[in-house]
Amino acid sequence: MANGREERNIVMFPFMAAGHLNPFMALARQLERKESYTVTIVSTPLNIQRLKSSLPSKTNIRLAEIPFQGTNYGLPPDIENTDTVSLELVIRLMEASENLESPFKSLLIDISKHNGCAPMCIISDMFLGWTVKVANELGIYHAVFIAGAGYSMAIYFSLSLNVHQFQTDDQEFLLPDFPEASKIQQSQLGNDLRLTDSNNAFWLFRKRQFSHCFCSDAILLNTMEGLGDIGVQYFKRKMGGKPVWMIGPACSSMKNDAYNQEERSEKLSSKTESCCEWLDLHPPASILSIGAFLSHCGWNSILESLSQGVPIIGWPLGGEQCFNSQMLGNEVGVCVEVARGYDSKTKHDEIARVIKMVLGKTEKGEEMRRKANQMKEKMEDALRGGGGFEGSSIKAINDFLGTATSIKKSSILK
Structure with a gap:
């Protein structure tokens, strides 16, 4: 029989890139502080090894790996993330990630058998929108964690989903489904956003995954109230009334990261500790900044x-x-x-x-x-809690967890 923590297991699945793995880990740390929840992060073998090295010795965050054979998709051996690879290999990795559906589904079934119940929810990356389908098939609440800013990611989604409308020689143009945004300048478009070929593999991948995202039960944004709010309105329109929560910043450099002090004591030498203690005695920016x-x-x-x-x-x-x-x-x-x-x-x-x-x-x-x-x-302030005060992002996280806990889907996993 499942205990309370197993019944409230949150499965997180980031895309295989440092810019995605890191904020997912930061969010996992925030969620781990909630005493009645457990967190399981899913990734491929080499990425799991990388995540292990970033965890302190005492943690309840679990890591679960799924098999990945990159050579089947034209990737060199031992390539499982976007670090130091060419754009050509990045798109191969993206396309290969779409073939993780079957092993991910099998892992969820195994977790359910081990715990005696299905996970409470899945939090997936925006580049893994196909996980919405898996969640629906298994009857699990699903949320997409968009690790970027509300404003810029709204533009990114709009460009990716409507490329046919933006094939123009004009140096500036507007986004018809995001009228609040400033005019887009051609010089702002990187190589992956050039609007010259609607059959481009990057665009096709983004369109597939981002379309799935709006079928999710919720969207989580790595931002806070008062930072790019007009982008949040874009996502709320696209979600058609389903919740969009601003839960950020999920960032390991924040003061209230629960592991900062532990990591410091584990990894820094006594000499470095003495130096830091001396610096702490002096006013900010008076020594070196x-x-x-x-x-x-x-x-x-x-x-x-x-x-x-x-x-x-x-x-x-x-x-x-x-x-x-x-x-x-x-x-x-x-x-x-x-x-x-x-x-x-x-x-x-x-x-x-x-x-x-x-x-x-x-x-x-x-x-x-x-x-x-x-x-x-x-x-x-957004992440501050306790003493009768609840920051906006802490409240959003609690609202999300409360919703995910209360919504009971018809699950085939027992």
Whole structure:
């Protein structure tokens, strides 16, 4: 007979890329703090080994691997994630991930037999939208965790689902299903978003997976109230009344990450500890501090920067990164874009000018530092709980868990 924790088992399935694995692990850490829930993260063998090395010695997070034969899909041996691989191999990995349906379903059946009941819910990656079908077949509540920002990911989804409408030579164009967004500039589109070929394998993959996502029971966004809210409205429209929760930031650099102190004591030498203790005795930024990050504007990097109250010099490269940079500059006021794209030709004088502006005692630099510190405080408040206070993201997480627990689907798993 299943006990309470087994009945509340949350199965998480991230896509096989560091930018997806890391926020899933950060979210798993948040969920693990809930005393009555267990978390199982699913991935392929090599990624499971990687995740093991990131866990502290004391954890209740479980790791479950499913078989993966990348060579069957034209991948070299031992390639199971997107690290250091070409775009050609990335799309092969994406297409190979669609063939994990059968082993994933078998794993869920095995977990159910072992625990005596089906998992409470599945939280999957947006690139693994096919898991919605598996969840429906087995009668398990399903949520998609979109690890990016609401605003930029809304644009990313819109472009991916409507490429036929955006094949244009115009330098700027609007998104008809996301009218709140600013005009899209052709220069903001990386190689994976170029709108010249609607038969492109990347576009076809995204369209398949993103279409599945809106059939999920819920969407979880790695953002918080007050950061890119108009993007949240896009997802709410697409979900047709089904819940969209802002549960972020899921980021290991946040102060309230439960493992930070444990990891520190496990991994740092006594000499390093003494140094850190000495630094803690002095005022912030009085000894040595980072004044700004030069960032490609991936969402994980942005959250790390803002969680420390540090402004950003943006050099977005691809994907949704240009839209992150745009939002951070125009809406939040913590970013100045110095260049755009892999092939950008930027003069060193321009880079020097931006660095001096951001780091120096300029009006713009002072304003960016002030707003970055404000954003840091808002991020901490969103995840603060206890003492009668419940941050917006903590409330959203609790609402999600309460909904997933209360909705009883007709499951074939006993």
